[in-house]
Amino acid sequence: MLNRIARPEHERFRPTIAPRFAELPADPEVVVIGAGAAGIAAARLLAARGVRVAVIEARGRVGGRVVTTHLRGHAVDLGAHWLHAGPINPLVQLGTVRGEPLRVAAQNSHLWVGRRPGRPAEASAHGRAFAVTDRFLTTEAARGGLDRPAARALPPGLGPWGERVALVHGLVSGRPLDEVSLQDFPSMEYGDNRFIAGGYGAYLARLAQGLPIALRTEATGIDWSGAGVRVETADGTALSARAVIITLPMMVLQQGPAFTPALPEAVRGAIDGFRPGIYEHAVLHWPSSPFRGADRLASIVGGRHMPPGLLTRLDGTPFHYFELDLPSCASLDARGGGPDGTRRFVRTVLAEHFGERALRDLTVSAVSEWRHDPWSRGSWAVVPPGHAGARQVLLEPIADRLWFAGEALSRLQWGTAGGAYEEGERAARAVAAALGR
Ligand SMILES: Cc1cc2nc3c(=O)[nH]c(=O)nc-3n(C[C@H](O)[C@H](O)[C@H](O)COP(=O)(O)OP(=O)(O)OC[C@H]3O[C@@H](n4cnc5c(N)ncnc54)[C@H](O)[C@@H]3O)c2cc1C
Structure with missing residues (x-):
């Protein structure tokens, strides 16, 4: 299991906001694995469309590589801090609508x-x-x-x-x-970046408020051999659903969870080629x-x-x-x-x-x-020369049941929380359409 590796220092700081979550539905239609920017985006969109969704997250907090802590009374981000690419970043658009305390970054x-x-x-x-x-x-x-x-x-x-x-x-x-x-x-x-008072991680935590998320629940296996999907977890339980959205970092997917049957060769090759x-x-x-x-x-x-x-x-x-x-x-x-x-x-x-x-x-x-950090194994996924097609390969669902999302899939905002959020919404829209919502 991945969590046997020692906890990195940034995980010892407490987040400034601990949102409250809803119970997981007993019979989810969709399981979302990971509650970082992509997982939160996917869960919000599915919940808004009336899809029964269950999110499982290995850490004891949400936000993934975006987390804000208190240091000497100040809110400080330990991961992402910049809201990049203002005009195309969905977290800037959403933040503006919500009245979040965004400001344009100094030049x-x-x-x-x-x-x-x-x-x-x-x-x-x-x-x-x-x-x-x-x-x-x-x-x-x-x-x-x-x-x-x-x-x-x-x-x-x-x-x-x-x-x-x-x-x-x-x-x-x-x-x-x-x-x-x-x-x-x-x-x-x-250019055109934003910052947010109180931290980027705190903003994402606010967006996770009320979603059906189970913390400290590590996905260890994804069985898609039947009609739907069965997601096995480290505590021995499993969730069955019609589809799964997998938002794990590429470097984590290179190690696990186990897929049954194995992923198609092109998909495995795309995942393994990221650095x-x-x-x-x-x-x-x-x-x-x-x-x-x-x-x-x-x-x-x-x-x-x-x-x-x-x-x-x-x-x-x-x-x-x-x-x-x-x-x-x-x-x-x-x-x-x-x-x-x-x-x-x-x-x-x-x-x-x-x-x-x-x-x-x-x-x-x-x-x-x-x-x-066993749950990220890097800051973002990099496409080395010769591997540029990988993002496109991962955009295609597998057997109409497995969808990938996360920063690595974003063509224009790769490596960013905005790109992850955009991809979470994209995958959720596709799953919702497949479910007829
Ligand atoms: C130091 C640093 C600075 C950065 N600066 C910026 C910045 O300024 N602006 C910006 O936009 N981006 C920045 N980034 C990148 C940005 O943080 C990421 O691109 C983005 O947060 C990725 O979101 P995600 O949802 O794709 O993945 P993640 O945030 O990694 O979410 C995936 C989630 O899956 C969980 N997980 C992993 N394995 C399992 C498992 N087996 N079972 C269940 N859950 C699991 C993880 O715990 C995690 O919560 C920075 C990153 C770092 C590290």
């Missing part, structure tokens, strides 16, 4: 070079390098059929900023650019940080260590995210220091750029380890 950012603030000329050269790259990659990819490493399509002539650009794109892609298909670039929407995207937060409490203004990204360059990303003064609080990419996580894991090893690493990097004295009031309050 301003800081630049720090070596041990000093960046000069205006450096800041504009830095900004230009990103703008040129975004335009170039998007145009290249938009030409279509370019399922090749994104690294090979970086524009020439970026000069000293080329390394920084590749580092940041590798961070937000979840893997270095030679391991990411260029095909995905048109969908990378960094884990790695992106982690070290949450800093650093009141005296030199970065002013709320919610601003900071680029720190020109030292032995270049942190790939920093989001400063979250919601105007003294909290900041120090972001860790795959190469940093791999080297930390090789050293085996766990979350405290990450804390030491973060201090070393910041000390190089700001000096030890500037860190006197720094605490690393939390370190996420989604890559070691």
